[in-house]
Amino acid sequence: MTYLTPGNPSKRLQKIIAFILIAAVIFTIRLVDLQIIQANAINEKSYEKRAVTRIIPALRGQIIDANGKVLAKTVFRYDINAAPSKVAPITRTVNGVPVVVTVEQLVSEIGAILEMSPADVTAKITGTGEYAQIKKRVDAASYRKLKDLDIPWLYEDPIAERIYPNGAVAGNLLGFITESGLMEGLEQLYDKCLAGVPGEETFEKGVDGIKIPSSVISTKKAVPGRNIRLSIDSDLQYFTQQVLASTVSRLRADWASAVIIETKTGRILAAAEAPSVDPNDPGKLSADDRRARVFQFAFEPGSTLKTVTAATVIDTGLGSPNSQAVATYSYSLPNTGGYTVTDSHFHPTEYLTLTGVLAESSNTGILDIGKDVDYKTRYRYLEKFGLGSKTALSFPGEGSGQLNELKDWDGVKKFTSMFGQGISVTPIQSAMMYQTFGNGGVRLDPVLVDGCESDVNNFRIPETAGGVRVISEESNRQVLEMMERVVESGAIGRYGAIPGYRVGAKTGTAEIRDPNTGKYAGPYAISYFGVAPIDNPQFVVAVTAYKSRTVSSSLGVAAPFKKIMQQVLRAYRVAPSNTKTSDLPLNWK
Known part of the structure; x- marks a missing residue:
């Protein structure tokens, strides 16, 4: 039999003590490492898990009209969300006494504010997830009421929403912003001014995933966008859009436009069209009808360009209002292989002055007089009137019309361009062409925006630039008198005609060229462009209806022109004319 003899008790104790000391040293070293050496790193990791950064949207600037009326602004809406897994009763202090508020009571309070039934709210917040949306786009007043409930498992996402208080008024100019951020119109053109700079808010959330009260660590304030003021008179814009809507319906036209210009400044008081898009809901209209056709769509001006041809004849010294034309029904163009131009209706040979040519809108008559000016000179005058070039506004998608290079003008275009066929213009180009006649022969750049300011009270009307002298003042006076006779x-x-006022104008009916066949046919683009009062020109109104189907002449837009011009003269309190009207002869034989 073998017996185990016990060891030395003191040695065993020493080993135990040594083990304890070693463990203590290791623990101490680890503790020092965690609390001192790695403390910053650990804290940073812990902070990263707790910290949440939220973008604070910047308030986009306003777009206001010439009189300070708001056409576009941004308001904050709030998406109201919940953390279903954290839904629980809360405790409120009432008269110094803690009171438990049940989930059912909270649901009832939430539903009353959001105009939802308790059952609907309950369905939204039931679950185990961290996120559930209760309601989208809640207004600021309702959001503040919810905040006052102080429910920790409710939270919000602020949404900046662009609204247009006047609906479709100037909608095609203002443009819009889609949910994906795509922009149109002035919203796009002046985005750098309007946009502002978003801010940030960083806060901590607890282990339950809910924001810790008063835990905002840092805040970078959002910088609001600035504002732009338009030259547009929204009341006049609205009136004009109503007239155009009626015109489109009556003519069964594709669209109609009207531009109103202050002749001495180039300020655009209205740039209207129908159909008109409501930027609050642009999807209701087709992509074409959402466009700003005033700037983006080109059409052949037809006989409204005869005024430019007449001005060229007079300004070059090759004719006068009394120049004599033999206006036959048809006119064979030389060196074109027998190409023939006719007037709009059959008539015996007429002996018209240049004034009579404009009044009767004779194609053959303008050719008979205009042929004395070489086509290179006429081309130069067309350029001086602004044809073939975009305006200085640089409106998004703006067109330049079509004025082919001189080398591309064939024998036909050298003649048909005299009465507006074979070239094209945008409505804004048309209006500025006639602004020249209303400003003593000086063409200005159009003005649509007065500037970009943080304070809407700081806007000033910019000084009018010098402009470009297109024809002499005397030539211009004679052109105005001829327009009055029209x-x-x-x-x-x-x-x-407007009773009590001297009005000058030119009508135009243009066949539309088929892009597939190259042939001209109806329906027509019909126009009526005018200046008033002739003795002190202040306003231009240029009205066009495209593809008029019920009326095939500019008669279809004469009444809309009259209504709009009358409204302008009335709104701006222009005194009636008190000077003698033009008595230029229309015939010489």
């Missing part, structure tokens, strides 16, 4: 005696022009 309104006094023209078969269609007289329907735009």
